[in-house]
Amino acid sequence: GAGAGEGEGGGDGGDERDAETFDDSEFYQQLLKSFVEANAAGAGTAALDAGIAAKRRKAKKRKNVDRRASKGRRLRYTVHEKLVNFMAPRPRDDAALEIADGLYPSIFAS
Secondary structure, eight states: OHHHHHHHHOHHHHHHHHHHSOOOHHHHHHHHHHHHHHHHHTHHHHHHHHHHHHHHHHHHOOOOOOGGGTTTTSOOOOOOGGGTTOOOOOOOOHHHHHHHHHHHHHHHOO
16 A cells, blocks of 8 residues: 555655646635725725615516416407497398388377
């Protein structure tokens, strides 16, 4: 087991590995410091709070939509102004006219 433990626990193996690996910890430390300073100043928090509040209002507000109109439960139509109160002509009933012609003289004859 001497060969397996040398690369992981030895000081020389760790230095070689660090030389090949790019170290960007300084960049992230500076980024974290600038982020903390910006939040400590309070300049960005008002804008963030306003954005979060706007998202909450948008999420809470339901659109005024008829939810039962789907799946064929509601008829969709547009009113044609020329057909409002239109009545189709009714066919004349000749038998009723003959009865009326016979009835009127008998009523008014006396």
